[in-house]
Amino acid sequence: MKNILLASTSSLFGEEYLAYLKPEIELLFQQANEIIFIPYARPGGLTHDEYTAKAVSFFETINIKVKGLHTFDDQKMAIRQAKGFFTGGGNTFLLVKQLHELDLMAELKDAAESGKPYLGTSAGSNIGGINMQNTNDMPIVYPPDFRTMGLINFNINAHYLDPDSGLKHNGETRETRIKEFHVFNSTPVAGLREGSWIRVKEGKVTTEGIHSTRIFLPGQEAAELEPGSAMDHLQ
Amino acid sequence: MKNILLASTSSLFGEEYLAYLKPEIELLFQQANEIIFIPYARPGGLTHDEYTAKAVSFFETINIKVKGLHTFDDQKMAIRQAKGFFTGGGNTFLLVKQLHELDLMAELKDAAESGKPYLGTSAGSNIGGINMQNTNDMPIVYPPDFRTMGLINFNINAHYLDPDSGLKHNGETRETRIKEFHVFNSTPVAGLREGSWIRVKEGKVTTEGIHSTRIFLPGQEAAELEPGSAMDHLQ
Numbered sequence: 361m362k363n364i365l366l367a368s369t370s371s372l373f374g375e376e377y378l379a380y381l382k383p384e385i386e387l388l389f390q391q392a393n394e395i396i397f398i399p400y401a402r403p404g405g406l407t408h409d410e411y412t413a414k415a416v417s418f419f420e421t422i423n424i425k426v427k428g429l430h431t432f433d434d435q436k437m438a439i440r441q442a443k444g445f446f447t448g449g450g451n452t453f454l455l456v457k458q459l460h461e462l463d464l465m466a467e468l469k470d471a472a473e474s475g476k477p478y479l480g481t482s483a484g485s486n487i488g489g490i491n492m493q494n495t496n497d498m499p500i501v502y503p504p505d506f507r508t509m510g511l512i513n514f515n516i517n518a519h520y521l522d523p524d525s526g527l528k529h530n531g532e533t534r535e536t537r538i539k540e541f542h543v544f545n546s547t548p549v550a551g552l553r554e555g556s557w558i559r560v561k562e563g564k565v566t567t568e569g570i571h572s573t574r575i576f577l578p579g580q581e582a583a584e585l586e587p588g589s590a591m592d593h594l595q
Numbered sequence: 596m597k598n599i600l601l602a603s604t605s606s607l608f609g610e611e612y613l614a615y616l617k618p619e620i621e622l623l624f625q626q627a628n629e630i631i632f633i634p635y636a637r638p639g640g641l642t643h644d645e646y647t648a649k650a651v652s653f654f655e656t657i658n659i660k661v662k663g664l665h666t667f668d669d670q671k672m673a674i675r676q677a678k679g680f681f682t683g684g685g686n687t688f689l690l691v692k693q694l695h696e697l698d699l700m701a702e703l704k705d706a707a708e709s710g711k712p713y714l715g716t717s718a719g720s721n722i723g724g725i726n727m728q729n730t731n732d733m734p735i736v737y738p739p740d741f742r743t744m745g746l747i748n749f750n751i752n753a754h755y756l757d758p759d760s761g762l763k764h765n766g767e768t769r770e771t772r773i774k775e776f777h778v779f780n781s782t783p784v785a786g787l788r789e790g791s792w793i794r795v796k797e798g799k800v801t802t803e804g805i806h807s808t809r810i811f812l813p814g815q816e817a818a819e820l821e822p823g824s825a826m827d828h829l830q
């Protein structure tokens with residue numbers, strides 16, 4: 361049974377890395393004393409080692425060992441043998457390109473579907489969706505494919521932002537962008553505000569955290585789902 | 596000699612479509628009494644006809660006839676025979692996908708390089724750069740290639756926004772995103788604020804408009820170029 365947590369962001373504004381999720385992460389990984397960290401989204405151009413060190417130092421506080429996926433010679437085997445996974449945020453185009461080019465997307469999907477705990481934040485959550493086509497990231501590299509793991513039946517828009525009526529700027533709002541997506545695609549989209557996450561466990565998919573989640577379906581007005589609501593109907 | 600205007604936005608906040616650019620557009624198209632409009636970026640999911648009607652009604656006010664590129668059976672021939680071009684904004688992924696799939700990117704590049712006046716706004720300006728990898732748009736479709744016309748030796752980030760220090764949100768700033776681009780790419784990037792544009796005429800490339808333009812080069816601090824400054828050195 362899948363055991364998955366897909367969070368909008370790794371950190372709340374002004375807080376320590378992963379601090380707000382700590383109790384949830386302890387529950388998610390209660391059967392895993394070591395996990396693999398996937399650093400390929402490289403936020404701010406951090407090296408894989410630098411980014412992994414950041415994950416290591418959080419997970420030390422809850423007695424979980426972390427190894428960077430990039431340190432293994434046989435990365436497919438590493439995924440097969442792992443007890444759990446954490447994919448950090450950064451740039452989704454980079455992350456998806458790397459996972460496809462190393463032929464690891466399907467491997468990671470299989471592992472997460474087999475019930476090994478999976479934690480994603482931001483870009484690491486986007487790849488839990490059907491495809492990466494609701495990312496906010498800049499296309500700094502060209503991935504061979506936009507499809508991702510499809511651990512849930514919808515896409516995620518991480519760091520979802522409500523329109524700012526005070527902003528005198530003509531860039532599109534997030535809602536406008538997602539509606540444009542639905543002119544060409546039928547996949548549902550969850551606009552996940554910072555502090556919210558998707559939880560998959562015991563055969564159920566729910567939205568959790570401190571805010572409601574904004575749900576976009578093609579041809580319908582957007583709707584809000586309160587924390588604790590089931591999302592299984594989205595497909 | 597190239598005769599090109601690439602604007603950050605079609606409209607200033609609260610103003611009519613293209614109003615702030617009207618005197619510049621009259622100068623750009625002074626030798627052209629009819630032009631082709633390229634509607635493929637489809638803002639807000641507008642149909643090609645609806646979007647073209649919007650361009651038609653602006654250009655009527657300066658006595659220029661407009662035809663939508665989508666209305667021609669032979670679009671390559673239409674580009675070859677046209678007197679000038681306007682590519683409107685919307686979604687850059689959509690625009691680039693359509694131009695590549697119809698095999699029109701090179702045709703449009705050749706026409707603009709031969710000296711036919713070209714106006715771009717937003718997505719229509721992005722395709723004047725080397726590639727579309729500094730767009731802010733959502734990847735709602737998958738283009739077969741990110742490369743664009745390269746009418747200038749750098750990329751454009753349209754609707755450039757300075758960091759908002761009051762925003763309690765962890766999404767990356769525009770500057771951070773462009774710096775991440777430079778971890779993997781060496782193409783210079785012009786952060787073009789709304790109300791600014793790039794002008795190519797009489798063999799010179801300058802930045803114009805009401806704001807300075809923020810210039811990003813790999814491995815260097817970002818710098819500001821005042822309106823009227825030459826940009827020919829960027830490459």
